[in-house]
Amino acid sequence: MELLAVFPPLLAFLLAFLLGRRLGDRFAQIVTCTGVVVAALASCALFIHVVFGNDMQGDPRTIVLMHWMTSGDFKVDWALKIDQLTVVMMCVVNIVSACVHIYSVGYMSHDESKERFMSYLSLFTFAMLMLVTSDNLVQLFFGWEGVGVASYLLIGFWNQKNSANSAAIKAFLVNRVGDFGLALGIFATFAVFGTVHMDTIFAMAPEKAALTYHFLGMDIHALTLICVLLFIGAMGKSAQLGLHTWLPDAMEGPTPVSALIHAATMVTAGVFLVARMSPVFEYAPTALMLVTLVGATTAFVAATIGMTQFDIKRVIAYSTMSQLGYMFFALGVSAYGAAIFHLMTHAFFKALLFLGAGSVIHALHHEQDMRNMGGVWKKIPATYVLMWIGSLALAGMPFFAGFYSKDIILESAFADHTWFGNYAFWMGIAAALMTAFYSARLLFMTFHGKPRMDHHTYDHAHESPPSMLSPLMILAVGALFAGFFGYESFVGSGAGASSHATQVVATENVVIEHDVEAPVVEESTHGHEWNRHAFWQDSLFVLPENDTLEGAHHVPLWVKLLPIIIGALGLLLGAVFYGWKTGLPQKVVSAFNPIHTLFYNKWFFDEAYHAAFVTNALRLGRAFWQGDKNIVDGLGPDGVANTSQRVAGVLSRFQSGYVFQYALIMILGLIALVTWMFFKMVTGQA
Amino acid sequence: MISAIAFYLFALMTVFAAIMVITAKNPVHSVLFLILAFFNAAGLFVLLGAEFVAMILVIVYVGAVAVLFLFVVMMLDISFSELRQGALQYVPIGLVVGGILLAELIFIFVGWHIAPSAMDNRITPMDQTVQNTEALGRVLYTDYIFAFQVSGLILLVAMIGAIVLTHRRRPGVRRQKIADQNARRPQDVLDIQKVTPGKGI
């Protein structure tokens, strides 16, 4: 079962990649789709086994596939660590991937190298599964790099486009910064714990909590160092502020890629990493604070940019970045369950949005600029409805998936009762307003108003084929119901106070002190109540004093209501601006021109990086090059190279081709060896 | 005493003949000196009591190999003096190299002793009543069957190699094909025609 959930994509990749060209596109499509669908079904079955197995106690398992390598104390296996966290990730990855695979069959039907595309998708899926199932950090790194490579290949898939190539390279380079942090983090982990095996690390984490390193006159808390380094890795992969610039550019890739990699799965790898390492992060409060701050700021900044963009995919990309920010500050306030919950719901509704956008783009002959859309809702009604579902889920309207997960995150941030928790809460509220706003903006600009494209395109706009719509339906079901059904499991109150998710909104609760104090692990064992402890068991770890999720169920009513009101307000504003009084946006823009310029230009991140790093790096490079050429090269490489060439010349002169010379050299060599032995024997005996 | 004299005689003659092989101007002379060296080496073997090896040396090397050399040298008109022209400039360095090696070997020879276990390790047909040839025969197919058989393989490879490298199939050479000849039937090759007088065919 475990193998069936992980390896079919690999098999499909190999078959499609090696034989795809020979056996045709249809073969590649069938084989990759089958592979991923099988994996998706198997992972669902596995989900039931792992979560509900063993008499509802959960049945996590680790399967060692084979021994990988040993070098001294360093020992690594290929293994599948399958616990509740992993199995959630596997379900998300496989289900979304299956939808995207099927969708791609329709979406890429006019492309020339379909088999290459499908095989890359499968490769990505496998690498992602490797990432989430690893039981050690090295295998995780392998998967991490694997998804990076697959992402690079897919962003640059249309390699005849220059912008696609440079976007791919940019993604690769920016990720390299993050990966460097991750690699350093793994080294540091090995240095501190002496192993890269996760279970061992988790078991040892409490005893290493007080360990500090004296470095450059400062005492550095070892676990904080590890966690910060790992978080840098997570930032790169999950496009957090600072290392986010690659994500919008990555939209150069085909839309299914954006849906799968840059919305649902790969970008959440950072969230997964932090959640997976929760037993270590819990002992590094400073690192958690950093995570909260970065996450909250990202959520806010990305939302501001999202409001001003015109490329439909870029809007969704910034929205993704913003939602990832939510997940991170949820992690930062120790609400790991909430983060993973939002990860799951987000995967569904964001993949839905992306694929829906793809459907629109497909219908309008690869038009991506929202200024050239409008009024097509009658032409593509199914896509229109699906986009509405996705957008409402994103905006956090009640009873859609995003509502449950976003609310619990905001409540957790509030319940953290620290200054950064509050910061995150208010940033999150602001971002929620803007999220709702740009969701409405996207819908109205795309589907309503007067058609702004030329007539030809408008007349030929057509609904997508069933192969594209059916995966959208599946995702829509997820976007509608995943929150409702997942709520109790992922984040349900441990106190057993609330039984039904919808009641939470209505019932008012007060903070019950003793519940917060109670140790988490104990709670999970007593009783058969179904709540988050029963669900997660030991796969997530929260210190009792950090248990904000419990607190989240006992926040004041206004905290619970605020996101809904804000969301509704945002939607309304968006509708007014872009559906009713369409002249208004222009006035607002001119009124707040400086701010708009800032937002529209993405807070000038790219420009700042260009000025700070690229230009200076070039200048520095040129300076070094001059010095290098004259001094270092002269003595170093060039000198060595010249000498090497000279040595090579001398050596080749010996290679004259005359047999007797060769023989002579052999005999001389022999005599040299014999004489050396003599010399040694004589001096040794004397 | 006599055996000592004989030994030194044979040994000196062998060395002398060997030097002459590489210095003689005429290649035919070289080969003849080679034969002389073989004879003297055979003499040395006889002195050691290895009459079988001595006879084999004479029969195989003198009787076959050296004579073959002689034929080759006489049949191929090679000017050895030309070939040897360049080699002369290497004589000094050759002498130096050879000298050093010789000095070292002499040094070894002077300090030579055998291992304590060496005498026990020897494998010799101690049975003096058995003849040399018979003794060889006894061990060749038993104790040394492995080396013997592998040597056989070497000879097989040598044969294959010689054929591969020298055998040529020339087109246009008429060969006798006995099977074809036997299979010939009159009706295939003969055509009987009636000749009308005065007309010709």
Added chain:
Amino acid sequence: MSDFSLSSLMPLAPELFLAVAGMVLLVVGAFMGNRSLRLISWASVVCYGIAAVMVVSGDGGRAETLGGMFVMDGYAELIKIFILVGLAVSAILSIQYLYQEQILKFEYPILILFSGIGMMLMVSAHDLLSLYVALELQSLSLYVLAAIRRTHLRSAESGMKYFILGAISSGVLLFGISLIYGYTGTTNFALIGQALGAEISLGALIGMVFILAGLAFKVSAVPFHMWTPDVYEGAPTSVTAFFALVPKLAALGLIARLVFEPFYPLQDDWVQIIWILSAASMLVGAFAGLRQENIKRLLAYSSIGNMGYALMGIAAGTTAGLSGLIFYMAVYMIMTAGTFAVILSMRRQDVNLEKISDLAGLSHHMPKLAYILAILMFSMSGIPPLAGFFGKFVIFQSAMESHLYVLAVIGVLTSVVSAYYYLRVIKVMFFDTPAEPYDGHISWGRWIVLAGSVGFILLFIISPSSLLDICRTAAVYLIPSSLS
């Protein structure tokens, strides 16, 4: 006179089988003529497969037989497997080339087979006498193969050179054997080891030096390497591939057995000899390769350098070193097989190309081949995730453990230098102005070799320890871990 029974031949079964098979194929060839070349080649490949099965199905324990002349143990077993794989690959690679170049001699695969028997016997030699006959069986076949295209001057010349220099090295080897025999009174490895263990004399020491020098010729260690570039260049390319793939593995296997069994008491001394050979080989291999324009000559120097690395494993004198050596040779063999498969496929207007500059535009005309060669070259120069890196890494690690720091440093430096010429190949393929297109056809046998080689190099990282563990188990047969 020893008790002879059929069961005493059991350890010898693969070699016996191959010998009989070789003779049968010879008869077949003699009757069918040169048109049976393809049949005989594939039949020989099948025979290697059967022989490999026979090798594996041995009981794995150590067995001496035929009066102590022949030994079969786990060490010999593993190396024989590698040899058989190498032989099969050489045969597969040759077929298409032989037809293209019109070297239609049915003896070709049979000579490979007989030299293969020689190599297998070398690895199992347990007596100086069997060592010598096995070595000659192998060498003689190689001489003939080098000259097999006798109508081409270069081929004939290279065969001649190889033969003459080989004869000199055999002479040196025999002289060393006679010194050892003179001192110990025996040619048996075990008894020699006992005799040398009791007392060491200068004569025996010099004898060992002569023997090692004679064998150094076979692995083309500097300064006994001079034949290598000329023979590699002159011999037909498929023969060069064979030379690069297998014989050196067998000779190194033999050297290792020699130094760890009979000469183990002289370890202090042979370590120095091997040290010198290794360092010199690495240096010459790296520097002399820089100027080569002919890719076969380049690979000759590459192989000289690689022998230096391999010898470093012996110099380490430990289980780690020996297992590193076996592993390194296996990886080297696989990489070389792929490289030659590419070189053999480089043809333009029915002429095989040998210049490095002829590779220009390979990425343009045959991108698959170009990427494969690039991976191979990266692996050869030791770029991390590829198998070639691990080969070097294991060797250097064992050298460091044995405190051979200078040797390890030389190794690292020369691998940097040699990276230059490997990477130059890549540069020429991808960045130089493309020349005319190539003749495209590549036989499926060659594709299998290419795929296997590249697949191994790329996928090795998935489970490095599986092969390394096998090599370690084999190495323990020669050096019980208590010794090291």
